[in-house]
Amino acid sequence: MKEDIAPVEGGGVTTPRGFLASGVACGIKAGGEKDLSLICSERAGHVVGLFTENRVPAAPVVLSRRHAALGNGRAVVINSGNANACTGPAGMANATEMVNRVAAGIGCPPEEVFVCSTGRIGIPLPMAKVRKGIDLALGRLSPQGGKDAALGILTTDTYPKTMGLRVSLGEQELFLGGMAKGAGMIDPRLATMLCVVTTDADVSDEAFTLAARRSVAESFNRISIDGDCSTNDTVLVFANGLARNRTLTPESGEFRLFQSALSLLMGRLARMIVEDGEGISKVVEVLVQGAADEEDAERAARAVAHSLLVKCSWYGEDPNWGRILAAIGYSGASVDGNRVDIFYNGVQAVAAGTRARTSARLVQEAVRLPQFTILIDLGIGSGHCRLLTSDLTERYVRLNKGE
Template identity: 40%
Template structure:
C-alpha cells in the first residue's frame, strides 16, 4: 500500500469536510453532564450501519433502520445518554420517532435523513420535555470543541471520551475519516453496549460502503469484550458525504484498499479505547492468534481467551496462569493440536509443544504490571491470524454494576 495513512492526533468527527457536532446538558438522567449529542452534515451522506444481535432491541434501532432503508442516506444523528429507551413498548417507539422529527425540523431536513440512538438504563421512559428542550437548544459547529462536546454527551459509565481520526489521499485529494464512540460495560459484540459514529468526506458507493464496513466491524468492534453481555442498543454508523470530491469509490477503484485500511484503523482505534475503558478496568488485554487454519478460527480463539473471566482475573492479579489461556482456547470451538501450540505473555514463553516451559515468575509479574498486556498464541497449524481486545476483571467492575440503576 503506497498511500500513507496518517493518524491525526487532534482530529475528530468534525475534521472531515462538511461535518458539524455538538452536545447539550438536558438533565435526562445525569446532572452536570451533557446528555444530548448531534452530528450534522451539510449535505446528505451515504450511510451504513451495523446493529446489536440481541433479539431485544431498543426503539431507536428500529427508527434508524427505517431511516437508512429509505434511500441509504443520513444527514444528521441525534443521540441521548442516560436512558436506553429499550423495553418501552409503543410509547418508546413513538418517543424515538419524536426525537427524529424534532431534529429534522430543527435542521430543515426530511425525517428519514435523521438517525436516532440512545444509551443508558433499560425499561424507563424518556422525559420527552427534557429531550425536546435539548434538541431545540443544542448547538453544533465545525470545530474540535463541537466534536468534544458530542463525545462527552454520549458517555454513560465511561471514564473518558473516545475519538480517532485518520487521513490519506485518493487521486491526490485529502480524505479524512473521524470517529467517536462510547462503551465501558455490557461489551460483548456482535455488538455490545457500544455506540460508534464514523464520519468521512470520501465519495463512496452505498453497497461498497456497507460491505467494507461489515468486514471491518468483524475485525475490530466485534473482536472486543469486557463482560460477555450484549446490549439492546448497540449501533455503529458510518456517514460518507463525498465532499473530498474524488471519483466514486467502489471495490474496483485502485485506492479501494487504502480507504478500507483507513476505515479499519479508525474502527480498531475506537474498539481498543472501549476495551481499555471497561468498567473498573486497569489494563488493556490484546490477544493475538497466529498459525490458524482460518481467519475465523483465529478470531474465535482470540476472543474466547480475552473473554475468559479466569484469564481476566489472572491478569488483574498479575498471575501468569497459562493454564487458563490454554483452557479458554480449548473450549473456543476451534480445532487445533495443543502439542503444536506455543503460548507467550509478551515475549515470555509459557507453554510449548504440550508442556509448560520454565520462566521467571518475577519477570512475568513485572510484565503484568503494565497497562497493556499482550497474550500471543502460536498454533503452528496454518497461515491465518486474528486479534481480540478486552480488559481485566476487577472488584470495581462489581461495585459499578451492583448499583448501576440506583
C-alpha cells in the same frame, strides 16, 4: 502509505467538510452533564449502519436499522443517561418523535435521520426534556461542535473518544472523523458502545458498504471487556461526498487507501474503549494462530477473553496459563492439547501443551505490565484471530452493582 494518512489534531466528527455537531445538557442526567448530541451533514449522502446482534434490541436500534436499509443519511441524534430499551410501544413512539423533530428542524425526510440512546435499560425517556434538548441542539449546530457532541454521549466513560484523519489522494484531500463511547457491557458482535464516523469522501455505495463492514469487523467486533452484548450497540458511518474526489470504487487504488484510513480510525476508537473499560487495570491483546480456520481462531480467542478465571488471574498478575488452556479446550475450536504453545509478550510459557523451560520470573514480569500480548499457537492450521480485551477487578463489580 503512512505519509498519505495523517491525524488531525483535535479531530472528531466535524473534521470532514460539511459536518456540523452540537452537544447539550437537557436534564436526562441528574448531575447536569451534557446528555444529548446531534451530528448533521449539510447534505444527505451514503450511510452504513451496523447494529447489535442482541435479540432484545432497543427501540432506537429497530428504527435506525430500518432507515439504514434505505442507504441515505443526513443526521443522527443521540441521548445518554437512558437506553430507551425494553420500553414497549412508548419507546418506539419516543424514538420516532426524536427523529421527526430533528428532521423538521433541519428540513429533510425522517428516513434520513437516525437515533441512538445509551444508559439504563427499562426506564421511559423524559420526553419533555428531550424535546427541549433537541431544539437547543439544533440551534447550536456548528463545525466546532464535535467536542461537545462527544461529551454528550458518555455514560460511565472517563473521557470522550474522538479522532480525525486527513487522507491525501495526489493533489486532493479527503477527511474522516469519528467519536465513540463505551466502557462496560462491551462485546459488540455487530460494547454498551456507540460510534459515529463521518467522511467527506465521494465513494460508491458498494465501496462504502464494503469498507465500513471490513473496518467494523477488524475493530469493534474484536474487542471485549466483560462479554456482555448490549441492546443498543450501533455504528453509523456517513459519507457526504463534499471532498469532490473521483468516486472511489472497490477496484481503485485510492479505495485501498480509504479502507486503510477507515480501519485505522475505527481501530483506534475501539482501542480507546478497551483502555477506558470499567474498572480495568490491564489491556490484553489475545492473538490466536495455527487454528483449523478463522472461525475456530475466533472461538478460542473469545473463550480466553471472556473467561472470568483468566481475567481475574491477569488482575492478580499471575500467568496461570492452565486457565487459558482450559478455556481453549471448552471453546468449541478444534484443539490438540499436545500441540498448543503459549507466549506472554514473546516469552514462552507453554510448549506442546506443557510448561516450557522458561524462567517463571520472565513470564510473571509480562503480566505485571499494564498492557501485554498473549500469543496462542494451536499448531493445527492457518486460522488466526486478534482480539483486544482486559482484566477484571473488584472496581468493575462496584461500578455495576446496581446502585
